[in-house]
Amino acid sequence: MRSLDIRAWVLSLTFLVIVLGTWEFAVQVPETTEAQSEYELLMGGAEQEARIPPPSAIAVRAWEELSNPFYDAGPNDKGIGIQLGYSIYRVLSGFFLAVIIALPVGFLIGMSPLMYRALNPYIQLLRPISPLAWMPLALFVIKDSETSAIFVIFICSIWPMLLNTAFGVANVREDWINVARTHELSPLRTAFTVILPAAAPTILTGMRISIGIAWLVIVAAEMLVGGTGIGYYVWNEWNNLDLTSVIFSILMIGVVGMLLDLMLTAATKLVQYEE
Numbered sequence: 001m002r003s004l005d006i007r008a009w010v011l012s013l014t015f016l017v018i019v020l021g022t023w024e025f026a027v028q029v030p031e032t033t034e035a036q037s038e039y040e041l042l043m044g045g046a047e048q049e050a051r052i053p054p055p056s057a058i059a060v061r062a063w064e065e066l067s068n069p070f071y072d073a074g075p076n077d078k079g080i081g082i083q084l085g086y087s088i089y090r091v092l093s094g095f096f097l098a099v100i101i102a103l104p105v106g107f108l109i110g111m112s113p114l115m116y117r118a119l120n121p122y123i124q125l126l127r128p129i130s131p132l133a134w135m136p137l138a139l140f141v142i143k144d145s146e147t148s149a150i151f152v153i154f155i156c157s158i159w160p161m162l163l164n165t166a167f168g169v170a171n172v173r174e175d176w177i178n179v180a181r182t183h184e185l186s187p188l189r190t191a192f193t194v195i196l197p198a199a200a201p202t203i204l205t206g207m208r209i210s211i212g213i214a215w216l217v218i219v220a221a222e223m224l225v226g227g228t229g230i231g232y233y234v235w236n237e238w239n240n241l242d243l244t245s246v247i248f249s250i251l252m253i254g255v256v257g258m259l260l261d262l263m264l265t266a267a268t269k270l271v272q273y274e275e
Contacts, residue, residue: 078228091260148225152221157213160207179194
């Protein structure tokens with residue numbers, strides 16, 4: 001297994017070197033011996049065609065941004081650390097609000113076929129609605145962009161957790177429930193000592209899906225409402241025609257999303273068990 005991991009890392013790094021090397025040489029501006037006008041120098045060369053910046057330029061920008069990630073030079077000029085901090089705060093706020101609602105409701109509909117049949121039509125009606133479709137209504141009702149963004153995270157995070165919780169609870173082995181009844185455990189104690197440990201891997205899988213969706217949505221939401229956050233940072237740099245910063249911020253979005261997923265993956269491994 002260790003040999004397989006080493007070979008996988010080597011192959012992965014080889015792919016990375018090939019892609020970055022191809023990218024670097026493919027976007028180089030052709031050299032010209034003719035004198036360039038002031039406009040051509042400003043645009044980065046004699047060619048009028050816009051070019052994606054090479055990886056070397058993005059690496060330089062990443063060093064500049066990450067060397068001082070928490071600077072604050074005004075409303076439209078904040079460091080990447082501050083912008084990511086705002087986004088992570090909104091995501092976690094909406095996510096944990098969804099946890100508070102999704103877990104007990106998921107337990108309820110997972111343990112009660114009656115409640116499942118009663119609530120399932122509403123769940124299936126609301127679940128497919130795009131989270132961003134809620135943003136105009138949230139802005140009108142709440143009248144605060146920060147709280148509206150948190151609400152959108154909440155509404156998109158709740159469904160995977162709720163459904164996975166209900167599925168995990170409903171599929172706990174009947175033998176274990178019968179053993180709890182034999183020992184005359186109360187329904188509450190049965191839920192916490194038998195059903196919750198058995199359903200925990202499925203619940204955490206739903207939470208993992210939810211945090212990924214929430215991170216996707218917050219970037220789009222911040223592009224709409226503006227102000228602060230990594231989504232606003234991307235949009236602001238695009239308006240400044242700074243593609244280097246745009247690509248750097250996209251990479252940072254991917255890194256943070258990967259870290260959030262890895263944390264929940266590690267939590268999922270902690271609750272795995274063998275029968």
